[in-house]
Amino acid sequence: MVRIAVDGMGGDYAPSAIVQGAEWICREDRDVRVILVGNEKAIKPLLKETRGIEIIHTPVEVDMGESPSIALRKKRDSSMGIAFELVKNKEAHGIVTAGNSGAAMAFAIFTLGRIKSVDRPAIATLHPNIKGSISVLIDAGGNVDCKPTHLVQFAIMGDAFARCVLGIPSPKVGVLSNGEEESKGNELTRETHGLLKGLNLNYIGYVEGTDMYNGNADVVVSDGFVGNVALKISEGVADSIIALLKEGIEKKFTRKIGYIFLKDLFSEISRKLDFSEIGGAPLLGVDGVTVICHGKSNGKAIKNAIGMAKSFVEKRLNESIKETISGYDALQKKKEKKRWIIF
């Protein structure tokens, strides 16, 4: 039985979307137990089925626009704060929140702590690619100004994730850049490139954003600023194309007929582009399974995010990250020691 703490009050459609997601996953999967943390006066009336769900009451919430540091100092007893505490105290195996993502990162780092040798935990987003597999973008938003060593840690965590969760034996790891040639890149990517070439990873060099969608790379590494810009623009372009299609179809009667024949294809593609199908994004590098969801998550996204957290627990993701990164750390120290002896 896997126990997942869920922030019942976080997200634009909370608590109803959260309650819905919790009910759906518990209906489908008897091996999961959801601990819904939040205001029971708001949650209980929404809850139709209680099997697999327990509620921990708190009237305090972290607001979406609130400063993470203030939330951390003053709202330990919020739905988000308590949910993280449950993981820390081993009362839950993992946590899912669609609340204020800055606050979620802060609570994760300060409540759960960082995995040894990880300086900066990072958000990994998962992208279905046209090869039918999933590519990982890390960091997709947590850390805006990074050093090359941070990007190296992201690469190692992304590699561990792809092996452990996605089952890719030797994930192709690339650095997001403005072109594939070695002459491309900026200061940060060039130094990172040098460091990654020396590691025991299946490092394929610079990649472009599109390699995440065509599956040429399994793990795409970038600082959180570039990663987030890339992520948001992809969503934007997809939305614009869908908007253009909808608008165009509405304009002509014959197109409406055509739409009838293509409706299933459009839904198929929309499903592939829809973040709620994926659920959420794991925060890698903190000492506890943490899944952060889009603020606009609906019931389906929450359901999938809880399922995601459960699978990370079952696949022992955090143990795998710890092992992988400590391996590199040992490697690093050995190298340093050697140098010491030689010179």
Add this chain to the structure above:
Amino acid sequence: MVRIAVDGMGGDYAPSAIVQGAEWICREDRDVRVILVGNEKAIKPLLKETRGIEIIHTPVEVDMGESPSIALRKKRDSSMGIAFELVKNKEAHGIVTAGNSGAAMAFAIFTLGRIKSVDRPAIATLHPNIKGSISVLIDAGGNVDCKPTHLVQFAIMGDAFARCVLGIPSPKVGVLSNGEEESKGNELTRETHGLLKGLNLNYIGYVEGTDMYNGNADVVVSDGFVGNVALKISEGVADSIIALLKEGIEKKFTRKIGYIFLKDLFSEISRKLDFSEIGGAPLLGVDGVTVICHGKSNGKAIKNAIGMAKSFVEKRLNESIKETISGYDALQKKKEKKRWIIF
């Protein structure tokens, strides 16, 4: 009569696409004269109509993978080098090239020189937005490691471009960031944000990549690394969606029927996404009208790029940039002077 020098040998489909583009524009527009620079043995057999076109022969070409500095040192007599010389010597009003873009930037800067007060010329790409207007992304690829003052110069040049060429009276200028809130951004964008707030621009703060497609921003400013990553991922997402549609339609007979009714809409959308409709990207900040095209440019792209260069000449784009940036320069000096007196 506007005279445009065209690098006849630059680009993946040169010289045939270049010759085609030159012929097409001259057939449609009697006010343009194209000076095709390149190997006449290759060009002449392709040329069906010669009205409006003259050829300047050179057997030397800049290769697509060649180092810009080597091209600049050793290939002044190349099709690209001579085309830039023509602009410098006032024998042409502007230049179009689909060749090695690094070499094109190098030739532009060293042959034409920079406009006073511009430290770094920048590539501006033009994006049709869903409001039916065009948004400008600057820098889309020239300068990877930038300082805040460079981004300020990009903003000023983008503003001048949008007013002068697009006819937008007070262009909305934004800085590309990982979110719209002032708390977002990285070191570079935060400093740039502070500087831009003090200028007499219609500065709207941070924008996301998608604002370039929905028309919320007329000018989107970023360093060349982030701009190029954003640009390439947008193209990649659009291509993936088109590929998914094509693949899906092929799979079922009924969908093929649907496609017949929606074919015109698909072409309409493809046209909107197709860079060849736009033609090329102006390099702003060099002292001469320069349009750089995608290496994969076809005849239509070249035709539109030549038309673009002609309109920049007619609208006196470079004069407008010079005036605008010198205005800010005077402002800056005035401020500095004031400070000097006060302290």
